Amino acid sequence: MLGDYRIEGRRASDIAASVERGVGDGALPPGQLLPPMRELAATLGVNPNTVAAAYRTLRERGVIETDGRRGSRVRSRPATTARGSIRVEAPEGVRDVSNGSPDPALLPPLGEAFAEVARRYAEQPGMYGEAPLDEEFARLARAAFDADGVPDGPVGVASGSLDAVERVLAVHLRPGDAVAVEDPGWGSLLDLVPALGLRPVPMAVDDEGPLPEEVERAIRRDGARAVIVTDRAQNPTGACVTEGRARELRRVLAGHPGVLLVEDDHGHGIVAQPLHPLAGGEGRWVLVRSVAKAYGPDLRIAAFTGDAETVDRVLGRQRLGPGWVSRLLQQTVAQLWATDAVDPAVVARSYGKRRDGLVRALARRGVEAHGRAGMNVWVPVADETGAVARLLAAGWAVAPGARFRMEAGPAVRLTVSGLTVGDVEPLADAVAGAAGVAVAGSFG
Numbered sequence: 001m002l003g004d005y006r007i008e009g010r011r012a013s014d015i016a017a018s019v020e021r022g023v024g025d026g027a028l029p030p031g032q033l034l035p036p037m038r039e040l041a042a043t044l045g046v047n048p049n050t051v052a053a054a055y056r057t058l059r060e061r062g063v064i065e066t067d068g069r070r071g072s073r074v075r076s077r078p079a080t081t082a083r084g085s086i087r088v089e090a091p092e093g094v095r096d097v098s099n100g101s102p103d104p105a106l107l108p109p110l111g112e113a114f115a116e117v118a119r120r121y122a123e124q125p126g127m128y129g130e131a132p133l134d135e136e137f138a139r140l141a142r143a144a145f146d147a148d149g150v151p152d153g154p155v156g157v158a159s160g161s162l163d164a165v166e167r168v169l170a171v172h173l174r175p176g177d178a179v180a181v182e183d184p185g186w187g188s189l190l191d192l193v194p195a196l197g198l199r200p201v202p203m204a205v206d207d208e209g210p211l212p213e214e215v216e217r218a219i220r221r222d223g224a225r226a227v228i229v230t231d232r233a234q235n236p237t238g239a240c241v242t243e244g245r246a247r248e249l250r251r252v253l254a255g256h257p258g259v260l261l262v263e264d265d266h267g268h269g270i271v272a273q274p275l276h277p278l279a280g281g282e283g284r285w286v287l288v289r290s291v292a293k294a295y296g297p298d299l300r301i302a303a304f305t306g307d308a309e310t311v312d313r314v315l316g317r318q319r320l321g322p323g324w325v326s327r328l329l330q331q332t333v334a335q336l337w338a339t340d341a342v343d344p345a346v347v348a349r350s351y352g353k354r355r356d357g358l359v360r361a362l363a364r365r366g367v368e369a370h371g372r373a374g375m376n377v378w379v380p381v382a383d384e385t386g387a388v389a390r391l392l393a394a395g396w397a398v399a400p401g402a403r404f405r406m407e408a409g410p411a412v413r414l415t416v417s418g419l420t421v422g423d424v425e426p427l428a429d430a431v432a433g434a435a436g437v438a439v440a441g442s443f444g
Contacts, residue, residue: 003027003350007035007255010046015054015098016061020249022076025064030076034064055253062197064313068223075176076194083187083403088388090397093210096418098399100235102270102375106350107296108341110332117331123191132315132324133157137334141303144289144337148274150297151281153305156315161264161290161302162188164314165228168195168286168306171313172260173225180218180227182210184378184405186235186264187227202406204236209241211397220257227253227258231269231275233293233374236404236413238355240267244311247274252276253278260310261285267292271373284310293375294342301325333336351375354416354424361428367435382436390407390434396427 003025009015022028034040035398040049055072058064066072090096138155158164169179177198181189183202193200201222205212210229214434218224229249232240241249253261261279263363267291281283286306291299305311318324336342355371362379364367381387384401389411391398401411412435419427 007040007044008249009044009054011048012050012053012057015040015044015046015051016057016063019054019058020061020063023212028074028140030074032074034072034074035227036071037376059176061175065176065199066102067178067199067234075197075199081121087399087403088392090398094384094395094397095427096396096397097416099418100376100399100413101297101413101417102293105352106270106347107294108336109356110296110336113332113339113341115337116335117328120331121328132319132327132365134330134334136338137303137330138380140334142305142336145287145303145305146400148277150287150305151279151285153281154308155313156306156311156318157203157305157330158288158302158314158318159322160292160323161190161266161288162317163188164286164288164302164304165262165264166192167314167317168260168262168288168304169193169196169198169226170312171317172284177226178209178218178224180222180224180228181406182228182234184236184401184408184411186266187200187231187403190404190406200406202408202424204408205237205239207237207239207370208245209234210240210257212245212252215249215252216255219252219259220281224259226262226266228262229278230272231263231265231267231277232273233372233376235266235374236376236401236411237378238371238376240271240273241276241278243276246278248278249278253407257283259283263287265289266293267373269342269344269346270351270375272352273373274346279306281306283307286310286314291336293338294344294347295333299329300334301329302303328377348373351416353430354419357421357424358416358419358428361424362431365428365432367421367432368415369426369431371416375415377416377432379412379414379435380409380411382410382432384412386432388437391430393428394434396430 005022008018037051038048041051062070063076072292141155178199178201179193182205201218201224203210243296270293290302333345359369370381
């Protein structure tokens with residue numbers, strides 16, 4: 001089973017160290033199956049509990065992962081190159097529709113909000129020992145959650161959605177635990193999960209979000225201890241969880257009350273579709289919404305709510321690290337909210353006109369494309385590398401689907417935020433010439 005490598009040791013610490021040496025020098029490669037505990041105990045002449053303790057230590061350190069009856073194996077190393085680096089640089093003269101950024105023209109001016117916050121700060125500067133959560137930010141965030149039917153719970157603030165998700169996973173899960181993630185899904189999240197020593201389990205999605213049977217399979221067969229779902233404007237597909245899909249997913253999740261539910265409302269402030277939260281107010285759950293897409297990525301603020309224990313754990317751990325998210329930024333966002341600096345209906349119409357126009361133009365050319373909400377369009381292709389290269393030659397830089405998928409089929413992502421209405425037909429022509437024939441259905 002292990003080739004020429006021999007695990008040694010009489011104590012749990014020695015056995016764990018022996019495995020780590022093998023992993024470190026490459027003798028035990030990623031994916032290498034380790035001997036069953038009783039078998040290794042017999043070989044070493046020790047109690048099986050000693051080997052169990054060694055394996056537990058290795059799991060906690062993120063060296064191995066255990067998958068039920070499939071046994072324990074060496075964990076794949078986190079990627080040293082982030083998925084975001086899988087990109088095509090747009091040379092001079094090539095239009096870049098790959099970056100996923102919002103349209104600057106739709107972002108609110110920040111000057112007045114910053115000026116008002118600076119004026120108040122001059123009167124009463126923030127100091128150590130103050131409450132980490134700005135009272136007005138928390139009040140407005142909770143009111144917005146209430147308006148969207150999100151279950152009651154305390155409010156927290158993080159430095160963006162990914163920061164919030166990372167903190168939530170860290171307070172509940174241990175290295176080796178399985179996490180169900182959307183496939184295709186947010187590339188940064190697909191990098192984060194293995195970097196935390198967790199095991200990502202892909203869930204296929206369609207235009208209405210994760211397929212219920214995929215969520216059930218991820219939990220029941222693959223042992224997922226957490227499920228992460230994007231409620232609206234999923235990146236990269238634009239999927240939105242509908243009311244009917246939400247009912248089905250709630251039914252699945254209700255059968256597994258011990259599973260952590262993490263919801264990311266990616267479309268907050270930029271979509272017209274209503275939010276259909278999956279959390280029922282019981283068990284362990286968190287819903288996160290960032291201001292990045294509607295108010296500006298550099299604000300680095302995300303509000304979240306959830307069950308009291310989870311939020312308390314996250315905020316407690318946060319206090320031991322950065323301490324708090326800048327109250328100046330919290331107050332600036334609260335000022336933007338209070339003054340209705342963004343009209344979500346206007347933003348949604350603007351993105352929708354370009355996104356829906358592109359999807360329709362591609363349909364007229366016989367090309368399958370997806371994008372129910374937000375600023376991205378997902379186009380399945382027959383040959384991803386070839387499609388990216390052909391589009392680049394035609395004057396368009398697109399995002400390779402490899403940035404966003406695990407087992408899902410090849411595709412490209414197009415961001416419409418930089419397009420004009422006049423760009424839609426030329427881009428559709430180029431995509432139709434590059435895409436080839438792909439298999440229709442879910443994105444899995």
